[in-house]
Amino acid sequence: MMQCASITDLTTFASINNKKEFFLDTNVLYWYSYPRFTNVSKPHDKQRATPYFDFVDKLVSDGNPLYTSVYNITEMLHVIEKNEFALYELNHPEANWSIKDFRKIPHERNQMKRNLSTALSNVRNICTILDFNFTYNTLEQFVNNLQNHRCDTFDYAILQNCIKENKLNVISDDSDFSTMDQIHLYTANAALLTK
Numbered sequence: 001m002m003q004c005a006s007i008t009d010l011t012t013f014a015s016i017n018n019k020k021e022f023f024l025d026t027n028v029l030y031w032y033s034y035p036r037f038t039n040v041s042k043p044h045d046k047q048r049a050t051p052y053f054d055f056v057d058k059l060v061s062d063g064n065p066l067y068t069s070v071y072n073i074t075e076m077l078h079v080i081e082k083n084e085f086a087l088y089e090l091n092h093p094e095a096n097w098s099i100k101d102f103r104k105i106p107h108e109r110n111q112m113k114r115n116l117s118t119a120l121s122n123v124r125n126i127c128t129i130l131d132f133n134f135t136y137n138t139l140e141q142f143v144n145n146l147q148n149h150r151c152d153t154f155d156y157a158i159l160q161n162c163i164k165e166n167k168l169n170v171i172s173d174d175s176d177f178s179t180m181d182q183i184h185l186y187t188a189n190a191a192l193l194t195k
Contacts, residue, residue, distance in 0.1 A: 002148045004183040009193050010055045010171065013186065018062045022186070023162050024127060025155075025172035026075040028052045029068055033122035034080050036087070036115060051188040052173065060126050067167050069130040071158050073123060077116055084112050132161045150176040159183060 024032070031037055031049035038046055059066060085099045088108060102108060123129070134157050142156045151159065159180045162170060170177060171186045178185055178192050187193065 002179050002181040004178050004180055004185050005168070006184045007178060007192055008184065008186045009188065010186045011051045011188050013055075015059065015062065015064060018064050021065045021067060021167060021169060022059060023167040023170045024056065024066055024068045024072070025158075025170060025174060025177070026072045026079070027173050028056060028171050029072055029076045029123055029127075030079055032056045032126070033076065033119045034083075034115070035118055035122075036083070048173065048188075052171065055171065055186070055188075056126070066127045067130055067165075068123060068127045069132065069158050069161060071134065071154050073120070073129065075154060076119065076123075080116060080119055081112065084108070084115060130161060130165060130167070132165075148181075149179040151180060152176070156180075 031052050037049065056066070082099070085102050088102055089095065089097075138157045138160060139153065141160070142151075142153055145156075149156065155174065155176060159170070159177065162168060163180075163182050168182055169184045169186060173187060173189050175189055175192050177183060177187075185192070
């Protein structure tokens with residue numbers, strides 16, 4: 001199993017170089033960019049997200065260049081839709097609907113559009129968005145190297161592009177990222193930090 005180049009505790013790290021580039025993973029984007037995150041989260045999730053929010057907030061205020069990818073944003077938008085549906089179910093326990101039914105409600109669709117637009121705008125305001133092709137060759141590499149990492153397909157493609165683009169300082173709570181060679185992982189994930 002591969003190991004990343006380094007793992008840094010972002011709760012104790014203070015960057016003195018405001019030119020240092022960082023790449024934001026989906027979970028970090030979601031916590032930082034989705035204003036209704038706290039409406040559907042459990043106390044443990046809010047506690048887990050806080051150090052990432054604080055770290056990114058500091059990087060933004062210091063002017064560090066931040067990056068993410070279209071695939072991270074795609075994942076984030078999907079999670080937001082699921083959470084908006086969860087909020088709807090919470091407020092309408094009598095409704096026995098699927099997410100596809102939820103998509104047909106004009107008022108909820110408009111609310112969803114506002115929330116997705118806000119999240120997209122928040123991401124665009126803090127990040128340069130890397131657009132790259134996810135090719136069949138990437139899928140073959142993912143399968144051929146499966147014994148060397150624990151990433152899912154999207155994470156593998158995203159991290160391979162980070163390596164290609166030399167965006168190696170990655171902020172994530174995902175422990176699977178620790179198995180990708182060349183990545184410098186910045187995390188508050190206690191399981192990774194106690195290894």
